[in-house]
Amino acid sequence: MAIEKESVKLNLSNELIKAACIVSMKAHDHNQDYVTTSSFTEVLIIAFKGSMAVNDLYDGDHFGETNVDSSVFPSLQRIGEGQLAKVNGPVLLKFINLLNNSGFKYEVEKAVNKNKKILFTGHSFGGAIANLATLWMLDEYTRKQNIKLPFGCVTFGSPLIGDGTLTHAVRREKWTGHFTQFVMEHDIVPRMMLAPKTSVKEHLSDILELILQQKANRVTIDPNQAKDFLENVLVNASTVANHDAFDLMEPTNSLKERLSSDFIKVSPYRPFGIYVFCTRAEDLGANAPRQQLVVENPNAVMQLLFYFLQLPNEDQDLDQFALQSLTDNFSYEQELNNNGLRLENLVYLKNLNIDLWTSNGTTGEAVRTSNQALFELNASAKWCLLAAEEAEKRKKDNENQIKENMRKYKSDQTKIKAKIIEDLLDEVRNYKQKQGDGENDYYEAFKLQNEYVDFQANVNRLEQAKIWDVIIEMVMRKDLPDEFEVWDELVALGTCFRRLYEPLDIANYYRHAKGDGYLAVRPKRYKFTQRWYEHKNVTRFELVSESNFVAEVEELMKEVIKPKNKTIEEIKQGFESITKKVNERICDEKIVNEDVFWGKYILSKLQEKLV
Template structure:
């Protein structure tokens, strides 16, 4: 096997995998003496720079604080690891993140070596065994954030690769979602032995394994004096407790996959703490007999982590518990001369190990699933994961078909008509006297219904993870927001809203359909949060109109008025805001002409091409 196919269009040189595994184990055996080791490798006609990270072996290096040791991601280091629309941070294992921050991100030698490899256009491979794999994961994301997504990124540079072996889970569902949205998930390949307990540990809270955990870590520590065949007496209890929690997590997730709406499902989570961690990237499950089962659906991987190491009967527990520890050291041998089976189209998996199909492909898949000990129930869960992904794609296709409905042609024509007839787009809709205004309102409401449906699907994660990162939809959302949100603001203030500090923006009245689409653009262009609020210009005008017209007058709000004028000038010059804002009877001009004469004479509004005070 010269290369390992890990996706439809992605293959990895097997010599590279072997060398990465060897270096990961070498770093592992050095424990934490060095924060990383580096090697230059040539194989398959290509040159690679491999960074390998060691594991860490105290309880505090795994669990820190919360029952599962999770914390919010550091967005200064990993700004992409969030849900864009909801603006919710991903969660990551706190201890793993801290190890990366302390030992890697501040390590100038490491940073210099990465820069050198990048400048020499060599492909960089980050690798690690055990918790070293979690550090390698964060190092890869750090590289992607710093060099791959930045404006200065060299498009010709080779993509990074992260290869982990027996790595514990590192982040939650948003962590996984964000990597798929950014199209980075394919850079991560995780190798997992069938019974290796380490990739399952984070599915258990520390309270359930605390008594056995440190002796197990001592056994796993390369510095320990463990005998090759002896496992600690705590192994059986440790294995049992981890797998009980894994069962709860997998069962709850399976119910969600299958659309179970029973309220008892949610009630259970109020009494039973479930792990927040979720797989991401491509997983390569090693069956133990030279077969590799490869899949990248994170929901299916979670199910497989449980079902592939499940006991057939209680009598197996001592033997499987021993294997669950011993296999953590078996990756180098297992990956030689392997046969790989790529699981795609999960909804079509054979549901019985006794299938008599004549298809050679199905027979091969069935044999691999049998080698992992997958029951009919397990296969149903994998199939449900495939059906969910298929349904998300179907939802996306349905939305795509509605593009014609949300092309906004009528509102564009209405905008042009208002510009020619006066008093302008915003004010014509706010006055709302003609049949055209009524039709525009009907169109606005129809569009709102479609976009609100999209936003609700995003909130439920019922669309493919890549949706919020798609250039076409970012552009479509921006066009919609700039065209339609002024009408929402006009409607809001037409009904005398905004009085007594009930502002469109301040009181949370702004619809999610505009907040989400604004964040899409800001994220895509790497702009600060709130910097693309141009569609809210009229809300700012209305609020200043109300405030400066009150008892306090102009003086207390002079700075905000100046800011608004600068914003108007910039938006008009950039073509984002139409010049009808400067029409004589527009809300803006009626308000602006009431300001003190010295202010008007010095205003930047006067420098807008074609505008003078006398012509206003």
């Protein structure tokens, strides 16, 4: 099931899946928060215990989401905006307590030191903890410490725990292949967090207790309670699925945003990782072997979570179906014993435009046989799945268009590649060198605008600003693939652009004597490109960077000329702080580059005024 070559992950086997499922179920009966198994000498399996207490699932009356702790999960955000992902608050708190107050970290570190593979696992809400543990390890070990240790996460009937930003971050970092989420076709637990607490609280405590007691077959579930619970979850799942489907088909429609934000609060939770839906074709009977439908596209997963929870046909008894949606949560071990959860049964959902609607021909019939559960979906479901696939293609087309515009041929005859952005960068590099050969530097020359070359440089600056503003706008509208912001060439070009052009923007800003300080109105094209660079180099965001510190110098210069907010001592301290930071950056191998403007001329001018 290894999907992404870029990640080092644990390759699953039938034996590992079986061991993970068994120990996940056993974890429910243990007093401690997790259990380990030594069934495999080369693999450490850590299974987490779930909870069925209402307070451990919901915080408040709605969905209980909260921002992730950026010190524990620094990658779980949209890089450019600095927008943190939201996760289930009680589940996050439980994991943080586990991280701080148990031997969990010791178990992990011991396995790492022995170069053992690690498999995190959990059933139901234990799977939610397993997902967070894996995300923590990816950030802590893979990104921070650059340890390429194979590990992964397998869950069984896990609820959704994070929002779309978390999904985006997982795909951006190419971590999808680390997560395998098994879901029985009608299991209600993976869908229940799509409903707010207010809509299900009447039966929630009883239902959670009933689900937990099913494992020992100690209770008979009230069909009316089960039906009411299913209907409430299904209604809210429908709202989320329709909301997302509309977004896929009409991505630029602002009416949807206004309606959803003003009148409808939909669940923030969205799927991530690889989902394996354990399905059974209805016309083959209850004893037929299950087909395991593998889905990577999170938008397609969201649609299937909703459509697979609906009645398969009108003749199905609703009470019976509702009971099945509850009992399915504890049927994973039984399915395992029936050889259902095996890698040989995997069917990959892909190429929907080619396969999903095909009914004639050899290929179509083969697809119909293997993907029977898909062909039983109604037309609306199929259209939503197609929209999910088309949305990904549209984003990829947008990315290819940007790359093409960066690689226009200067001459059709010579076929010499000349990147538009790099051409403009070279022009401003020449301008910087030429203006730096005289008494001033390119910053001061651009600020004065005394020569025609200064005017040309300003035209160049505006052209570059337009290119990057369009790119940033597309990123913010989510019109590009999730991994776009970590594309090496983009990060490199963005860094060169920021270091060469931001001083010119600052010079232009203070040339026109604007009111507020520059940093208060700093353009997104510089914030985003800076964040991309810092994310790639695993460093924290700095408000004052190597490309904009001159704005701080300008503010101190204004205070010297016309004191307003600072005393002379405070100005001197500010100057010393900036000078020290500049000298540190001059010695930093990651920052030293011909494109960086060190502001020596304006720093010396400020120093003269302070003497």
